[in-house]
Amino acid sequence: MFSTVLIANRGEIALRVARTCREMGIRTVAVYSTADRDSAVVHFADEAVHIGPPAARASYLHIPSVVEAALRTGAEAIHPGYGFLSEDPDFAEVCEANGLTFVGPPAQVMERLGDKAMARRLMAEAGLPVLPGSTGAVTGPAEAREVAEKVGYPVILKAVAGGGGRGMAVVRDGDRLAHAFQETRAHARAVFGDDRLYLERYVDDARHIEVQVLCDRHGNAIHLGERDCSVQRRHQKLIEESPAPNLPPGLRDRICAAAVRGALAVGYTGAGTFEFVLAPDGAFHLMEVNCRLQVEHPVTEMVTGIDLVREQLLVAAGRHLAFRQEDVVFRGAAVEARVNAEDPAREFVPTPGQLTEFTPPGGQFVRVDTHARTGWTVGPDYDSLLAKTIAWAPDRERAIARLDRALAEFRIDGPGVHTTTEYLRHTLADHRYRAGRHTTGLVAEMAAEAATV
Known part of the structure; x- marks a missing residue:
């Protein structure tokens, strides 16, 4: 070691x-x-x-x-x-x-999977379902229109080098495509230094399901279950949980098996995440592969008892995986909420400033991953994440109740600083979320409903 x-x-x-x-x-x-x-x-x-x-x-x-x-x-x-x-x-x-x-994984594996268009091709060759779309980067608006008409609207434009929910645009008809292409290309160039875009069909009323994989350098690969990350704003996650609610066992097994198959096909090593879009009819398609630890990894750790960072270090040191797939035991449910220094009333604009109070919650089976403290200044230079609050319980209903209690217990204050804490509690209380029937459109639906009140 x-x-x-x-x-x-x-x-x-x-x-x-x-x-x-x-x-x-x-x-x-x-x-x-x-x-x-x-x-x-x-x-x-x-x-x-x-x-x-x-x-x-x-x-x-x-x-x-x-x-x-x-x-x-x-x-x-x-x-x-x-x-x-x-x-x-x-x-x-x-x-x-x-x-x-x-x-982390070898450079050549990251290079192949970091290029989202190339990753689509590799995963399709490995037998994973991918959404209909371009076979690689599209050269311009004309080719984008040609592909869009072939696969059918709505479509989504994505930066080849994208990630973190940035560099995307949903287009619902051909009249908007050329403008959206130019706008997304400019954004991709500014953020990623690479303006290449690819296109695929967009699925409405979908769920965002991802699978945590763990692989060593000796050809062993397992999964640590799935997470539901459907609560998003602007393609960026707000609430994540494991296991995914209302997922039939057979479908869960197929999604997790597909992720392991994809990891083995490219010689992946370390911890990685295969992200899928799940359509209302139960069909699932690969979106992308993230070659790193995910922000939401604590929910997987809470339900499996496995320290993913420890496993990353052991694999990097050349060790074999210490357990087989059948050794992984899933217990209860865990839900995570990202507390950001943002103002939900102003479209989640970041609100930097000094924290005059920062008192995180406590209690049994509550985990708070944070670097913030009273007196700390939330600067404008980096991500606005203040803390990840995670709650575990024997079942989903109690995990949600525990997380809501923990968020209510949070005390964060400072001149000009707003947080997403109350917004997260409001989302947890939504009837669609409580029933586990929410999709990636939940935040937009809640905003539309609030606007009519």
Whole structure:
């Protein structure tokens, strides 16, 4: 096992990785930008290295600074967390070239799956169902129209290099397609540095189901069940849960088996997530593969009792998986809500500011992953996530009730700072969500209903 691991990230995920490392007896190195000089992980880690100014491109995304920090502190491996460099094959290659272990899949696997159009082709070849759409990137509005007319409207344009719910546009008729194409291409160029787009059919009233896989370097692959991540705004998740409600056992088995088959087909290693769209008629199709730890991984940990970061580190060190598929036991239900410093009344605009109070909830079977504290300043430079609040119970109804109680117990205040806490509670109380009949359109439906009141 590694003696020292550098954590190439910030916020709650950096602290979460550092805690597992400490439990494993691994020395940790944190990196931080000027804006994060007083962050929780800087105080928690065994060593911390300043790597640049607040702008992510000059700090957390600046590969030479991260690698230099690892070499200078004697780190043997780098855990990238999620976001930033976690799915950058160039970063993985640079790590390898410098004798550092990248805690994640091989660079060539990330490269194939990070290109969403290529991933579609690879998964189709592996026998996974994919939505009808372009076979690769479309060259322009004319080709996009040709493909759209072939597969049928509505369609969705997606950035080939996209992720995190960004670089997407749903188009319901041909009149809007050319404008949407140009707008999405410009957005993809600005955010990802790659303006290529692909197109596929869009499914209305769908559910977003994803499967957590775990693979070692010796050809072993298992799944750790599925999550329902259908509660979203602008394709970004708000509430996630495991297991997915109202999913027939046979369908659950087929989706999970497809994810494992896809992972084996590309030689995946480490923790990864296969994301599917589930149509109202029960048909499921692969959307994409995320080559990293997901924000919502705690719900899987709560129902399986498996520490995914620990398993990532063991696999990266060359160990065989410690358990087989039949050894994985699923218990109860877990629900996670993302508490963001955003104002739901103003279309979830971020609200940075200093926290004059930050008191997280407690109680049995409640987990709060956070880096925030009283006095901490929520800056404008990074994601607005303040805390992930997760509740477990023997069944879904009690897990929801426990999460609602925990959110009500949260105390967050500061000049100009708004949070999504009450909005999340309102969503948990929605009759469609309570019944497990919600889809990816729930947030829009709730907004439309509120507008008519």
